[in-house]
Amino acid sequence: MSTFIKPSKNAQEKTQITPYYAALLSADKPHELMITSKQWHIFIAAPHRVMFFGGALQAIAVMVWLLTELLTRYGVLWHPIPWTITPSAAHAWLMIYGLFPLFMFGFLMTTYPRWMKGSEIPPHRYVPAFVLLMLGAVSFYIGLLISHTLLIVAIFSTLSGWILALYALLRVLLDTPHQDKRHPQLIFIALSLGWCGLVAYLIWLLGDNAVWLRFSIQGGLWLFLLPVFSSVAHRMIPFFTASALTHNYIASPYWAWWVMLVASAGHGLLKINDASAWLWLCDAPLAIVALHLTHSWGLRRSLKFPLLGVLHIGFAWLGIAMLLFTAQSFMLFISHGKTFIWGLAPLHALTIGCFSTLLIGMATRVTLGHSGLPMKVGNSINLMFMGLQLTAMLRLLADMLPMQAGHWLYVAAGTVWLACFGSWAVRYLPVYWRPRTDGRPG
Template sequence: MNKQATIWHHLSAAPHRSLFLVGALQGVLTLLWWTLDLMGRYGVIGNAPVLSLAPIWAHAFLMVYGFFPFFIFGFLFTTFPNWMNGEKIKPRHYLATCMFMAGGVALFYAGLYLGKPILVAGIAVMLTGWGIAIMALLRVLLQTQAQDKRHAQVASVAFIFGWLGVAAYLVWLLTDLSLFLDFSRQAGIWFFLLPILLTVSHRMIPFFSSRVLENYVIVRPYALLWLMLACSAGHGLLQLMGMPQYVWWVDLPLAGCALYLSWAWGLLRSFSVSLLAVLHISFAWLTIAMLLFAAQSLMMWLNVGERIWFGLAPLHALVIGYFASMVLGMASRVTIGHSGRPLVLDHFTWLLFLGFQATALLRVLPDIIPAVSALAPMLYLLAAAVWLICFTLWAARFAPTYWRPRVDDKPS
């Protein structure tokens, strides 16, 4: 077997390998693209280039639909069948998902500079890959005889809403009707990413904790999961209805549930095991983010001042603090475990995780503390640079694992 065939053999041996590799590359690319755009906007490297659409909407799409899904599909293609003791996802399905989504993202980048028709083609290709993934997961869900399918069912519904969010973005490009862009934005966060990560956290954090912490009692209340999912959906619906001043009604209960689960799952105890601590710290950001969303909404409801308090701080606390940190933690754990190495987080990766926390703080604080608001452009750029450096180092550390054999010579 020649070298190229050997590399392909290892890349295709397990669902997470190809998808995590593309996700790592795409993470570097989208953060590099956004950092360069900010540098051009703030006059660090000259003028920003003219694009086919506003950079902010390209950034939003690339982060929500063009970055996180590679890691989420890679993770769930492995764990989804395991949750129900179902049939494993076939290689042709996870490889097709990876190739269509990677090709779609590549066309999206090209379309930013070459015109909307290429953007439209790229998103259509992404939708094809996403659809293949949903069909593969639904086949497992419907065919298995497992009695408990609750986590898998929630994840399946969230994936469908993710597909609808991408489709709405495509329709917006074709029609310029802002309601489709609004749906895509809200669906990506509140109907797709947050429900998926809530479900994965609810399933995996207490399980992983029970494996390494002594005398650990698994707390996994489904009533709280249903309430949190309802609050997430409620936030998205209220935003779509143009009623952001009322989202605190659902944000405060969601924050309260998240705070309780952080305590019940043993946030403080987790610090004894760094590979576990990264998951608990990531989940703790959910409480912070939802409290910020609630405070922002209350300010609107009480009509305090004429500006929108806290700007985009709540959103970035959620996306960087919870989503990105949790993806880094879960991806690191899967990569280490499925490469045959001991489940231990090395000091270097721990420092990179702390860099993610610094990124969240640098992006959030200027929108919260008036005293540093004058430094906001510099801190926004610094946050992007820190995130880019940390994620690039993470990708360089783990990417070679995906095209190499396991160190224990077991099959992937």
């Protein structure tokens, strides 16, 4: 991560004139066209710029779609919309494969070279990936409205963009000197399994076999998303914590990381094989390890620093989610599959509470650190961080309370999500087409 160093007055003046404005003043082309050209080159100057831009737009779009589905399904705004596939299958794709990967690739394409002391990934590797991923997302929305065939085209586009992004990360893995590459290697494997989950979704679209849809959703959650998020947290949260709290070392044992990875894979495989009553065998160890790391990493001390605290809070949700999964599964076990409690509450504790909080925390850090801005956030962003926690709690209550109350809690949770990501987008999207304030490249 880049640290912010306040430039001198002369340096600030120089930054204001070069290389951006000087190019405009000396250009032979029309002024408006040069601004567009320069902004495009600034926009593609670093992978996090394009990927986070797309991810922020997608975070808003997925919730606009979901709120539209909720409000029309019950006739609040209009009659139900005849989507080309079931809304639950569409929602799963949009969240697992349409939203999180954009932020992930933006983050990892930025950090992989720093983790392994390699060369920066050039634009010709990540810009085509970004374009194809965004084409896939846009085509998917259109396909939901008008054409099942267009959904298939959208998946092909996403698969193509994903494989280009994987290749960009693979080149860093192969081209850097021999060193400890365990985290990036395991993350690369998880991303590759995510690509396989996307292939399974395509097979389901082509043949309508529900087995492939279940594999795509459960594999995407437990073989792809959770391994990536837990690996990034295991590597980065102790590092950020030690820096912020001026500690020389924060324990982050590898055995804990391996327990999380194995338990996550075990949960996914059991779920794929419809063995929900046995999930507690994997979920309980994962919950214990996650809560142990939450305590040992210093959750309470981290809250003094919002950018650090939001990462700790996001990881704390992992322990909470797995406790809920454990209780849910054990209830199925002792009732011989007759009692299913809390619906999708544990899942949304994981996806909104843990994944989305970690995502927005890491994206904010990278955005600030790699634009030359101070590593501080104001009250509006702190309020947005808290709003995301409210979103998670509202979504949990929606599954735990009776259906009549739950419907309006779904809408409330979606509205708060939209307000949170909308405010984040308004604050940070313009940063991606502006030059760094410190005059450095990238």
